[in-house]
Every structure is written in C-alpha cells, then in structure tokens.
Amino acid sequence: MNSKVLSVSSLNNYIKKIIDADFILRNVNVQGEISNFKAHTSGHLYFTLKDEGSRINCVMFRQERQKLRVLPRDGDKVTIRGRVAAYVQGGTYQIYVDDLQSEGTGDLYAxxxxxxxxxxxxxxxxxxxxxxxxxxxxxxxxxxxxxxxxxxxxxxxxxxxxxxxxxxxxxxxxxxxxxxxxxxxxxxxxxxxxxxxxxxxxxxxxxxxxxxxxxxxxxxxxxxxxxxxxxxxxxxxxxxxxxxxxxxxxxxxxxxxxxxxxxNRMDNLGQILDKKRRLRQLMEARMRQEKSHLVMNLRFIRQNDPRTILVNEMKNVSDHKERMAQAIRLRLDREERRLERATSLLSAYNPYNVLDKGYAIIQNESNEVLKTVSSLDAAHMFRIRVRDGEATYQKGEKLNGIERETN
CATH class of the missing domain: 3.40.50.261 (Succinyl-CoA synthetase domains)
Incomplete structure (x- = not known):
C-alpha cells in the first residue's frame, strides 16, 4: 500500500499539531546549561539549553524577559518552564520559555x-x-x-x-x-x-x-x-x-x-596627501627662509666688500683730517686771541710804557726802584730811565737841571 505523498509544509504542520496536542509538551520544566546566549535588539532572548548528551533551542519573548531581574549568560545552570512548539518554516522545534530560574554556574563556565x-x-x-x-x-x-x-x-x-x-x-x-x-x-x-x-x-x-x-x-x-x-x-x-x-x-x-x-587604503591615501601637503608647506617655508638668509648674506657681502671698506675708510680719514684741521684752526684762533689778550694785559702793566707820558724810573746800583728821597740819599749810584734812554750818576755829582726838593 502506497503512503500518501506529503509536501514539506504538510509534514511540518502535522508534526506541529502532534506537539501542540501533547499535554506534557504544553507545560514542561527543563534543567540544563545555557550556551550561545543572545539578547536581540527586539528584546527577545535566544539561547541553547544543553546537558552532557543533547541540546535544544529556546526563545524567551520580551514580555517574559521583563520579569527577569538579571539576564542569564553562557555557562549558567537554569531551570526553565515553557512549552515546546514546532517552527513550521524552519522545520525545527524549540521551547518558548515563560519563566527562567538560575541554578548556578555551569561546569564549563566555572x-x-x-x-x-x-x-x-x-x-x-x-x-x-x-x-x-x-x-x-x-x-x-x-x-x-x-x-x-x-x-x-x-x-x-x-x-x-x-x-x-x-x-x-x-x-x-x-x-x-x-x-x-x-x-x-x-x-x-x-x-x-x-x-x-x-x-x-x-x-x-x-x-x-x-x-x-x-x-x-x-x-x-x-x-x-x-x-x-x-x-x-x-x-x-x-x-x-x-x-x-x-x-x-x-x-x-x-x-x-x-x-x-x-x-584602509583610502585612509592611507588621505595620509599621503596630507603629508604631501605638509611637505610642500615645509619646503616653501624652507625656501623662504633660505631666500631671506641669501638676501642677508648678499647685504653682508656688499657691506663688507673691501672696496667699500676702503672707500669708507678713506672717507673716514678725510673726515678726520678735515675735523683735525678745523680743530687746529680753532685752537690757533683761540691761542691768538689769548696771546692778544695777554699782550694787551702785559702792555697795560709794562712800567716802561708810562715813560711815554713824561715819567722817569730811578734805580740804584741794585736795580731797585727808588721811590723816596731818603732812598735816593742812601744810594751810591742811581740810574734814571726816561722814554728815549737812561743816564747813570754817581753820588755827589751835580745833576744838571735837577733840583732836589727839600722840606
């Protein structure tokens, strides 16, 4: 007798009906160790429950998950309560977990x-x-x-x-x-x-x-x-x-x-371009710096050219010579004026100049100026100087035309 040929979907739906109709599978308590635990962004939890010989896939939906104080992790020993159901599209069965109680850490995880x-x-x-x-x-x-x-x-x-x-x-x-x-x-x-x-x-x-x-x-x-x-x-x-x-x-x-x-090749390319730009900037800055140094060196060379130095020194010599000549002229003028003042002063104080006014100077044999009659009486010899000359007389000689004033 040929059995009825079923499609894959029909077979999986048939298995699902058998599982859903089983009283035990609608409310099972299973103990095992969690592995391959994943908390999905939707809020659902997906994990595998295993023991030494087998494993089964489990899912805990978001509304049940909210009852948990602490999320489980791989290696945890747990006891779950839920129902076994078939997933028709994938041809698999799994436990839909309503409650999860921790029993400690699994052996491998420990x-x-x-x-x-x-x-x-x-x-x-x-x-x-x-x-x-x-x-x-x-x-x-x-x-x-x-x-x-x-x-x-x-x-x-x-x-x-x-x-x-x-x-x-x-x-x-x-x-x-x-x-x-x-x-x-x-x-x-x-x-x-x-x-x-x-x-x-x-x-x-x-x-x-x-x-x-x-x-x-x-x-x-x-x-x-x-x-x-x-x-x-x-x-x-x-x-x-x-x-x-x-x-x-x-x-x-x-x-x-x-x-x-x-x-990343594009990152490397960007780094290369950035380094190339920085290198160009450094080269341009270096060229400006070297150009500035070159200008300064050329200026220094021109300033220190021997010909320039010689011309400058010659000008300095000429300037010094001119200043020295000017200083000499000023000094001569100043000394001439001093000489003139001294000459005038000497002339003013020269006793012989009064002779031009009719005065005479009488000196004894010691060239002392005789200022009184008594000094004249005491002199053995005296000399009379007038404007155009002088005459010497011995004591006792009569002075022609000279009268001695008596008291």
Whole structure:
C-alpha cells in the first residue's frame, strides 16, 4: 500500500499539531546549561539549553524577559518552564520559555573562570605585556578554518579596505579535539617566518563548547610566547575566550579583527596627501627662509666688500683730517686771541710804557726802584730811565737841571 505523498509544509504542520496536542509538551520544566546566549535588539532572548548528551533551542519573548531581574549568560545552570512548539518554516522545534530560574554556574563556565583567574594572577593578561599592532603590515597571517564564515568575512573586509594587502592563510580546525593543537602549531610555524607582521586568530560564534579549544592554558601561553603581535576575532560581541585575554588585541568579530589590522587604503591615501601637503608647506617655508638668509648674506657681502671698506675708510680719514684741521684752526684762533689778550694785559702793566707820558724810573746800583728821597740819599749810584734812554750818576755829582726838593 502506497503512503500518501506529503509536501514539506504538510509534514511540518502535522508534526506541529502532534506537539501542540501533547499535554506534557504544553507545560514542561527543563534543567540544563545555557550556551550561545543572545539578547536581540527586539528584546527577545535566544539561547541553547544543553546537558552532557543533547541540546535544544529556546526563545524567551520580551514580555517574559521583563520579569527577569538579571539576564542569564553562557555557562549558567537554569531551570526553565515553557512549552515546546514546532517552527513550521524552519522545520525545527524549540521551547518558548515563560519563566527562567538560575541554578548556578555551569561546569564549563566555572572551569573557564578558574583558568582565567589563575592566568591573571600569573600576570599573563597584564596590559604592559601587550605589543602594539603595526599600522601598515606587509603580510598578515590568518589562523582559521579555510571553509568557515570567518575567512569569508575577513576577505570581504580586505577587498573593501585594501585589496592589495597580502594575507597568508593557515588552515586549522577551529572546533573539536584537534583544534587546540593545530592552532598552537600554526602559531609556532608563523613565528619561524621573518616576513609576517601580524597574526589573526579567527572563527565564528558558537557555544562555550564550540569555543572551548580557545580556552586552554596552552593556547594562552602560545599566544604570549609569539614574538609577532596577535589579534583575536573569535565568536561574537558577547563571546570571550582565554585566547582573547592573552592576545595583544581582542576584536569582537572576525570582521572587526580584519578592520583593526588591515589598513584602509583610502585612509592611507588621505595620509599621503596630507603629508604631501605638509611637505610642500615645509619646503616653501624652507625656501623662504633660505631666500631671506641669501638676501642677508648678499647685504653682508656688499657691506663688507673691501672696496667699500676702503672707500669708507678713506672717507673716514678725510673726515678726520678735515675735523683735525678745523680743530687746529680753532685752537690757533683761540691761542691768538689769548696771546692778544695777554699782550694787551702785559702792555697795560709794562712800567716802561708810562715813560711815554713824561715819567722817569730811578734805580740804584741794585736795580731797585727808588721811590723816596731818603732812598735816593742812601744810594751810591742811581740810574734814571726816561722814554728815549737812561743816564747813570754817581753820588755827589751835580745833576744838571735837577733840583732836589727839600722840606
């Protein structure tokens, strides 16, 4: 007997009716560990509830979310109450959560916190140990899955920002048992090269189990031992791994990791144009400065030309000569006037000049001027000087025409 052929939609609607009709599934209480938690901008919460053997998708709408005091996070153990319903369009089923009660921290998340605290005490995450990311790398090594969304996102950013940037892909498993060893081995191989400037470790988002290979101590030590700066772009904004704390720079996504390491060609072009403009301004300023120095030097040369100096010195000599002649003339005139004044004064005080007025000077043998009769009587010899000459007489000789006045 041939069964009825159903369309996909018919089958999914049939399954939905069965699930909706089940009394238990309409009101279930399920305990598990949250992973892959996302708080959507619409206000709805999306997460996976898991245990050791299985997982189921859950959604909590905004009106139920408003009842929560604290939002859950990856690794939390919770007990949820809600209903199981099928999603016809996607062919999946999930729990629509009405209530969520926290039961504590999940085992993996607790282990993550222990590792993080231990490495932090060792100083592995100190900011002082982080190396700067080169602004213009020649080659960037990317450790990621060759088929994952992360490498596609990085290449997309590459084409947008800098198509000429060189990427060297190191394909590894980014999830599973061999992932940790492959990533550490890739880091070691890259550090043997001399032409790599930056390393990107990238993978898409996932649960704490999916990202667990990036939460090991060995991974953290390998990243810190790298001599080449390491940028991590693991998961989404809310995902943090031990590798992120150990890295020199943590990006929220693989795309952001590419944006932080691949220089923007247009930014570089703008920087080049700006430097070119600044260089032109500096050159013009230097040329103006050198021109000013040249003008000053030419002026100095002209001022210190030997011919100019000689002419100036000759003029100085001529000026000094003229000033000296003028000074001599002034001095001679002044001395002549002094001589004339002295001559006039000497002439005024010359006793012989009074002889022109009829006076006479009588002197004894000692050339003393005789002013009284008694001094005349005492003289043995006397000399009489008049205007046109003098006559000498001995005592006792009669003076012709001279009478001696007596009292």
């Amino acid at each position: 282990k993550f916190l222990q590792i993080k605290e231990r490495l932090a005490r060792e100083g592995l995450f100190d900011e002082t140990r982080r190396r700067p990311i080169p602004p213009n790398p020649q080659k960037i090594a990317v450790i990621t899955s060759p088929t994952g969304a992360a490498i596609r996102d990085i290449i997309k950013v590459l084409r947008t920002r800098h198509p000429g940037q060189c990427l060297v892909i190191y394909p590894v498993q980014v999830q599973g048992e061999t992932s940790e060893k492959e990533v550490i081995a890739a880091l070691a191989r890259i550090n043997q090269r001399q032409d790599i400037d930056t390393i990107i470790i990238a993978r898409g988002g996932g649960s704490i189990e999916d990202l667990w290979s990036f939460n090991s101590e060995a991974m953290a030590y390998a990243i810190r031992a790298s001599r080449i700066p390491v940028v991590t772009g693991i998961g989404h904004d809310i995902d943090f791994t031990i590798a992120d704390f150990a890295a020199d720079l943590r990006a929220a996504t693989p795309s952001q990791a590419a944006e932080l390491t691949i220089p």
